[in-house]
Amino acid sequence: MNKPDFLFLLLGASYSSFRFAKEFVKNDLKSEFKYDLELNVSHDNPELKQFDIYPDDNGKKYFDLTDKEVVEILCRKNKIPVWIDIAVSKSDRKKTTFKLLCAGRYSDDKNEFYYTDGGSGPFGIKSPNHPIGYKEGTKFKLKKK
Template sequence: MKKPEFLYLLLGASFVSYRFAKRFVKDKLKSDFRYDIILNYSNDDPAMEQFDFYPEDNDKRFFNLNENEVVDILCRKNKVPVWIDISVCKVDRKFTTFNLLCAGRYSDNPDEYYYKKNGSGPFGIKSPNFPPGHNKDEKFKLKNSNQLKF
C-alpha cells in the first residue's frame, strides 16, 4: 500500500470513528485530529513468512502525532499492519485524539487486512473505552472513562 492510499484510509477511518464516538460521549469532539500509537499489540508467530515483523517495535508507543507522522511510522516498504484498531480516546481544546492499536504483522496484500470487507483496509472502528459500570443508554465524558493508558 502506498502512503497516499494509507493516508486516505487513515483519514476516512478517523472521520468514521469520530462520528461513531459522538454517539457515546458528552464531550464536544474537535475536527482536528491527533493520534497515539501502540505498535506490535498482537502476539504474532514470526514463522508466518508472508508478513514482515519488526520485533524492535515491541513496547514502542508514540503520542500526539499528526496524520503524516502516523503514515511515516506505519507504512513501511509499502506494507502496513494487517489490523489497526482506531478509537477516540481523549479531547482537549484543540484536538480529538485517537488510539491506534496495531498488529505486529505487516503486509501489502489487501486480502490479509482484517477489515477489508468494510472498505477500511486495515482499520477497525472501535468505540471509546467505556467507564466502569457504564449504563449503555447514557453518554459519558471521556476524561472520566477508563482510557487505555500508554
C-alpha cells in the same frame, strides 16, 4: 500500499471513528485530529514468513502524532499492519485524540487486511473505552489531556 492510499484510509477511518464516538461521549469533539500509536500489540511470532514482522516494535508507543507522522511510522516497504483498531480516546478544547492499536504483521496484500470487506482496509472502528459502571444509552465524558 503506498503512503497516499494509506493516508486516505487513515483519514476515512478517523472520521468514521469520530462520528461513532459522538454517539457515546458528552465531550464536544474537535475536528483537529491527533494520534497515540501502539505498535505490535499482537506480539506476532517472528518466524511467520507470510508477513513482515518487526520484533523491535514490541512495547513501542508514540503520542500526539499527526496523520502524516502515523503514515511515516506505519508504512514500511509499502506494507502496513493487517489490522489497526482505531478509537477516540481523549478530547480537549483544541483536538480529538485517537488511539491506534496495531498488529505486528505487515502486508501489502489487501486480502490480508482484516476490515477490507467493510471498506476501511486494516482499520477496525471501535467505540471509546466505556467507564466502569457504564449504562447503555447514557453518554460519558472522556478524560482531557
